[in-house]
Each structure stands twice: as structure tokens, then as C-alpha cells.
Amino acid sequence: xxxxxxxxxxxxxxxxxxxxxxxxxxxxxxxxxxxxxxxxxxxxxxxxxxxxxxxxxxxxxxxxxxxxxxxxxxxxxxxxxxxxxxxxxxxxxxxxxxxxxxxxxxxxxxxxxxxxxxxxxxxxxxxxxxxxxxxxxxxxxxxxxxxxxxxxxxxxxxxxxxxxxxxxxxxxxxxxxxxxxxxxxxxxxxxxxxxxxxxxxxxxxxxxxxxxxxxxxxxxxxxxxxxxxxxxxxxxxxxxxxxxxxxxxxxxxxxxxxxxxxxxxxxxxxxxxxxxxxxxxxxxxxxxxxxxxxxxxxxxxxxxxxxxxxxxxxxxxxxxxxxxxxxxxxxxxxxxxxxxxxxxxxxxxxxxxxxxxxxxxxxxxxxxxxxxxxxxxxxxxxxxxxxxxxxxxxxxxxxxxxxxxxxxxxxxxxxxxxxxxxxxxxxxxxxxxxxxxxxxxxxxxxxxxxxxxxxxxxxxxxxxxxxxxxxxxx
Numbered sequence: 001x002x003x004x005x006x007x008x009x010x011x012x013x014x015x016x017x018x019x020x021x022x023x024x025x026x027x028x029x030x031x032x033x034x035x036x037x038x039x040x041x042x043x044x045x046x047x048x049x050x051x052x053x054x055x056x057x058x059x060x061x062x063x064x065x066x067x068x069x070x071x072x073x074x075x076x077x078x079x080x081x082x083x084x085x086x087x088x089x090x091x092x093x094x095x096x097x098x099x100x101x102x103x104x105x106x107x108x109x110x111x112x113x114x115x116x117x118x119x120x121x122x123x124x125x126x127x128x129x130x131x132x133x134x135x136x137x138x139x140x141x142x143x144x145x146x147x148x149x150x151x152x153x154x155x156x157x158x159x160x161x162x163x164x165x166x167x168x169x170x171x172x173x174x175x176x177x178x179x180x181x182x183x184x185x186x187x188x189x190x191x192x193x194x195x196x197x198x199x200x201x202x203x204x205x206x207x208x209x210x211x212x213x214x215x216x217x218x219x220x221x222x223x224x225x226x227x228x229x230x231x232x233x234x235x236x237x238x239x240x241x242x243x244x245x246x247x248x249x250x251x252x253x254x255x256x257x258x259x260x261x262x263x264x265x266x267x268x269x270x271x272x273x274x275x276x277x278x279x280x281x282x283x284x285x286x287x288x289x290x291x292x293x294x295x296x297x298x299x300x301x302x303x304x305x306x307x308x309x310x311x312x313x314x315x316x317x318x319x320x321x322x323x324x325x326x327x328x329x330x331x332x333x334x335x336x337x338x339x340x341x342x343x344x345x346x347x348x349x350x351x352x353x354x355x356x357x358x359x360x361x362x363x364x365x366x367x368x369x370x371x372x373x374x375x376x377x378x379x380x381x382x383x384x385x386x387x388x389x390x391x392x393x394x395x396x397x398x399x400x401x402x403x404x405x406x407x408x409x410x411x412x413x414x415x416x417x418x419x420x421x422x423x424x425x426x427x428x429x430x431x432x433x434x435x436x437x438x439x440x441x442x443x444x445x446x447x448x449x450x451x452x453x454x455x456x457x458x459x460x461x462x463x464x465x466x467x468x469x470x471x472x473x474x
Contacts, residue, residue, distance in 0.1 A: 067426065386406065
């Protein structure tokens with residue numbers, strides 16, 4: 001849907017009381033405007049700009065942190081990373097945000113804190129927060145079953161595909177959140193084996209989400225739901241569909257309107273599959289040295305770089321499709337961490353449920369791991385990117401995302417964690433006491449975009465018109 005336009009009658013109505021009183025016109029960021037147009041989202045937040053429009057490398061260019069810059073640059077070069085972006089938050093205040101290396105080397109664009117990057121499975125933390133929000137709204141419970149006549153996804157085609165495999169009817173929402181739904185990768189990860197699925201089920205085109213689920217439900221579960229755990233991207237695709245079914249909105253719309261925008265994250269988007277689909281401030285992705293082109297995910301016969309067409313990134317949805325900046329990810333974490341400086345978008349009970357520790361064999365809700373001492377971890381890796389979010393008991397949160405694969409794959413997170421540890425020990429005391437979040441106003445209201453009549457010129461101060469093309473589309 002990228003590139004589609006909305007006619008001049010479809011107006012962006014944006015207003016905040018304080019700004020209106022001052023007679024100030026308010027504009028959203030460029031990529032937020034593009035996204036509102038391309039996805040048909042019916043609400044946009046009133047904000048002067050996104051955090052990514054505000055931050056620059058020079059804002060985190062302190063002389064006493066040059067040693068940390070060198071350590072990060074050495075890490076980047078050691079692992080052959082074209083670029084990476086790092087943000088550091090303490091007690092919900094953003095202290096540091098900086099890019100290293102290249103956002104797009106061929107275009108001569110250096111990495112900045114305003115660039116957005118695919119965050120892979122860090123997306124699961126966003127999806128889990130959406131589920132908790134729906135539970136607070138009374139629209140579902142973690143104990144609700146997902147399939148079967150009484151399940152949330154009670155589509156007849158799903159029930160037919162399940163057939164006599166009644167153990168599917170035992171899967172609960174919480175099972176999916178904790179990777180206990182019974183799904184394994186015995187036939188390969190269904191989110192990263194589209195070609196095999198097309199061949200096995202004799203599909204002419206790459207399956208959409210509904211078709212993919214129908215195909216997977218024809219396979220037996222690997223274990224009884226709730227009795228064990230096995231990391232499952234497919235389970236989080238199902239959670240994305242649960243969000244759609246329960247909310248009555250698309251997954252992306254619900255998450256943006258109810259999770260990301262209220263958290264102050266205006267520049268997070270579902271990523272595209274190809275370089276030509278990237279957002280204006282999105283980076284270019286790179287494979288590690290020695291990687292070979294692979295067959296395109298849709299069996300077109302084309303050979304592509306794995307990070308651009310090797311897998312259906314968009315189709316990952318809530319399992320791994322979000323892209324954003326480390327700075328905005330810090331802002332998101334600040335809205336779900338239970339600390340007082342930035343109001344949380346979910347209740348304290350939901351925060352505690354997401355971060356409750358059981359044992360080393362039990363995944364937390366959305367997080368990879370939440371230790372009893374208060375250290376929380378969320379990782380994400382696939383072709384062309386690696387992401388790490390680490391929250392520490394002392395209130396610091398470090399977030400790093402790269403735009404390059406490494407031969408270590410998910411194993412890079414261990415080395416990234418070691419880098420964080422080294423930098424925290426030496427440079428945390430030198431980080432400036434400030435809050436770069438405060439550069440962006442936090443008050444907001446939501447207004448619907450609708451088909452409105454022509455507005456005469458005396459009424460113009462009530463509206464913000466954003467024209468991006470000669471034919472007056474917005």
C-alpha cells in the first residue's frame with residue numbers, strides 16, 4: 001500500500017490545546033506523514049516532531065566519552081558492521097543517542113540517532129504489550145483459548161485444518177506469549193521457510209497470513225500446549241492475528257494508536273521487504289562478508305541478498321516486522337517499565353506480569369528473560385540486522401541495533417552484552433545528567449481523519465494541511 005495517496009478532501013486534523021492557544025501549527029514527522037498516507041491509518045498524534053527528527057550525533061559528542069566511542073567503533077569494525085545505532089536511558093531519561101558508521105554507504109549517508117532500523121524479534125515486546133493492553137480493556141484474557149469453536153481465532157477454515165488434532169484447542173494466549181503453544185521447527189521455522197511451504201502445499205503465490213496459518217494447522221503439534229517451551233515466531237504471528245480479531249483493527253493500526261503513539265514513539269513502522277520499500281530515514285541493510293545470494297522467498301527464481309527478499313519480513317508482523325530507532329525503543333521501554341518519570345501505557349499489574357520471573361526454563365511475556373535482580377533482556381536477529389535491549393537494576397537501559405548480519409547470527413547478542421558491560425563500568429558515571437526526551441513535547445490528542453467538506457480560508461487555522469505532491473494528495 002506504500003505510495004498510495006489520499007485526496008485533498010481527506011484532511012489531517014491536528015490540534016493540541018496549548019498549541020492552539022498560541023496559534024501554532026503542528027506537523028508530524030515526514031515518515032509519520034508518509035505512513036499515515038500509505039497505510040490508511042485513521043488517527044495521527046498531534047506532535048511538533050518525532051524524537052528522531054530532533055536527535056543528532058553532535059548532541060552526544062562529549063569529549064569525555066571519546067573512549068566509549070572508540071570502544072564502539074572497535075566493536076563495529078571487529079564484527080564487520082556497516083553501521084550501528086546506540087541509545088542509553090537512565091530512570092526514563094534519555095542520556096545518549098548516537099550513530100556509528102554508515103546508514104547507507106553507497107549513498108554516502110552516515111548513521112545518525114534519527115535513522116530507523118529493523119528490530120527483528122524485539123517486535124515481540126511490542127506485540128506482548130498490545131496483548132496486555134487488550135486484557136486491561138477487558139477484550140481478552142491470557143487464559144483464553146486461541147482455536148476451536150470457543151477460541152478467539154474460531155474461523156471455520158482453521159477448525160477444518162485442525163481436524164481431529166484436538167490438542168490445538170488447548171492453546172491459550174499465554175501459551176503463545178511464553179512460547180509454549182506446542183509449535184516446533186521440525187519442518188523449519190514457518191516464518192522463514194516460505195519457499196518450502198509453497199512447495200509442500202503446492203501454492204502458486206507466497207501465502208498471506210491466513211493461508212500460512214491454514215497450512216501450519218494441518219501439521220501436528222510437537223508437544224502438548226503448556227507442557228514445554230520452544231521458541232516460536234509463528235506463535236507471535238498468531239498473537240498478531242488475535243490482536244486484529246479482538247480489536248477489530250489491523251495489527252499495525254491497533255499497535256500504533258494504542259501502544260506506540262501513546263508511548264511517544266511516532267516513527268516506528270512495519271518494515272518492507274526490499275530496499276525500494278524503505279522509509280525515508282531507514283537504513284540500508286547488509287549481509288556479512290562471504291554470504292551468498294539466495295532464492296527469493298516467493299519462488300520467483302530471482303537470486304537476491306537474503307536481507308532484501310530472502311524472507312518475507314513484512315509478513316512477520318508482530319513476530320519481527322517492526323523498525324524504529326534505539327532512542328524511540330528507549331522511549332517505549334520507559335512506558336512499560338513501572339518507573340515513575342514517564343507514565344506507563346499499561347497498568348502496574350501488567351508490567352509486573354510481563355517481568356515476573358519463574359525459572360530459567362520459562363520465557364517472560366514479550367521479554368526473553370527477566371531476572372529476579374531486575375535485569376531484563378530482549379534480543380532480535382535476522383538477515384541484515386541484530387538488536388539488543390538491556391534493562392539493568394540501577395535504572396539504565398541500553399539499546400543497540402545494527403544494519404549488518406554477522407556470521408554469529410543470534411550469538412552476537414552475547415558480545416553486544418559484553419560491550420554494554422564494559423562501557424557501563426567505565427563510562428556510565430560520565431554520561432550527562434539530562435533528558436533528551438524533553439526536546440519533544442509530550443502532550444497529545446488524537447483526532448480522526450475523515451472525508452470533510454471544503455474548508456473556507458477563515459477556517460484554515462483549525463487544520464494542518466500537509467501536501468506532498470503536485471496533485472494535492474496528503
